[in-house]
Amino acid sequence: MKKIKIITMIVLIILITMVSFFGVYTQVQNRMENRVRDYALDMDLDGARYVRLSVNKESTDVIKDANGNEVETDEEMTDEQLAENGYTKESVPNNSEDLLTVENYEKSKKIISERLESQGVGEYEISVDNETGDILVQIPENENTDTFVSNMNTVGKFEIIDADTKEVLMDNSDIKLVNVMYGSASSTSSGTTVYLNVEFNKEGSKKLAEISKTYVKGDEDTTNTTSEDTNTTTENTTNTEAENTTADNTTTEENTTDDTTSTETDATEDSTESTTKEITMKIDDEEIMTTSFDEPIENGKLQLSMGSATTDVDTLQDNISQASSIASVLDSGNLPIQYDIESNEYILSDITNTHIAYLALAVGIVLLIGFIIFIIRYKVNGLLSAIAFIGLISLYLLVIRYTNVSVSIQGIVGIIVTIILNYIFINKILSTIKKSEDSKKLATVKEGIKESYKEFFMKLIPICISVIVFCFISWTTISSFGMVMFWGIALIALYNYLITATMLKVRAEK
């Protein structure tokens, strides 16, 4: 019976090892496919998206009047028309010479880093060429990579201007922070609305209060202007309990007033005559909306709804993603230099499968030597522990795959450290048992295991603390190490209790 117990455990270990190292293959159409999940690899092992941003060297034609003031016009003017109006056309570089400084290159690099971090990019590398100003960014390849790339070279210029006179009323310098919130638009409506919450600094709040008093809605006013690619609505009077959804902010906003006036801006234009002064909000010189205010805003916060209220999860996710992109761009400030994306390609890692195979082989050889030492020193107990050890490694590798842990170089180090720790632990158990007078007695084995557990895990507590801290860090490489080690230590405790210790106890009973 005891023999059967041990054989059953060994068969189980062999089965886990086969699944872990060779996989489970099933026929899919005309080919065999491994059903065991693959490892999730990080940028260092899997490759990355290389985005090269180069300083824009183009120029823009600017029309100026006789006084040297810039004239805004949508229509193309011929030389004759220009001469008739007394206008002149000048070619102005998008990045003037005085902007192209090392300080501005470094500032651009810092802003791009902040944007990546605020969008939750868990790992990136960024370098700047201080001579040309070119920036090379490496980010992981996933479904969000294109969104991150599109936000990199967005200048992020924010302006609130007078719709008629084009006078700049507010700009980036007035912003304190921008984040994303969501909540139901009113107690009667169903669905969730995503809001872009713009909080202004002291100076900005004063300006906003002043503007919201000046640019007040008239009785008949319902005029809305559309933005082409951003469906945004001013929510200057809300009774919304909006929750912040950005990764790093979790505030709850409560802004209660009597009535809600949500002015939807779709591709249509409601048009009754406007009787009031209006402001236009611009991001990167693109008009986001033209509107006026219902009542003065004294709290220095402007909430803009992104799209309409929805119950559809995908639409909601899209709205959140769009709002997060704008928030990260505005919150990080505007780029001092205009950049172009010169190249954007996926480049594989220089660490290939061959390198990993060599490393695995080296670890395997060292382990084999370790197992031989076990067998020589502890005889049958050593052999059983070695077999159990192989099972632990196999199970561990499966756990890493099914818990979606992103494996990095640090993660590989974590795996090796776990193997070393398990070796130390098993050796501790076996040596404690061997030291006892009657090592074949069940009570001795039980006592040896208990003592080893207590002693080993007491020493491991500081490592466990560090590992748990690392698990909660957003930077992928360090969290990869934390997660790998967390599962490793958990397995050492559980697996050895259930398998290794049981095998040793069963053998002692025999």
Added chain:
Amino acid sequence: MKQFIKSKQLKIILIVLVIIAGIVMIAVKGLNFDLKYQDTQRVELYLKTEFNISDIRQITNEVFGSQKVMIQKVEVFEDSVSITTTSISDEQKSNLITKINEKYGTELTAEDTTVEDIGHTRGRDIIKPYVIPFAIAVIIVLIYLGIRYYKLSIVKVLAKSIGIMALAQILLFSIIAITRIPIGRLTIPMVILVYLLTLFGITTKFEKDLSKKKLDESKDKGKKK
């Protein structure tokens, strides 16, 4: 006892010497950064076919000699190669293209192939993401050690722990500086490994001291009785 003191003194002298040598090396020659983090030049070549990195390595060895070279496959079809090295002269570029054309039957020209300059990554940018996680972990660990081993005197425990952890990392960087091991993707794993080893060592030592102290206390109590 005398021998023990001597061996302890020898260890201290050795550690101090290594640290001084490391500091001198960093001051004189700086740290040796891996190619990935240096100012480099990169060239990308479309080979129209899948290729073996070892074949490209053979060509780059002939063209660039002892220069460090990083070879990477590009995009999903893996039919383009990215070659990064410290610098690529015009002669090296045309030599590389000739050899690639010979090997893969491509018709690449030096005129159509551009060499990109890549700025270096600063050391502080490499370590920046790790500073806060390590600081948090170390603070919590120190609090735990202070509580767990308060019988050994909190001040002593904390001073020893901080001292050993800092010394271990300084020693690691001194060795890296002296041996000219490149600062690269393996540096942080090394730092983590040393940190964990230090923690394990510190705890083992304190556990030993604590059990010794408890034993002494119980002996004293026994004597009093």
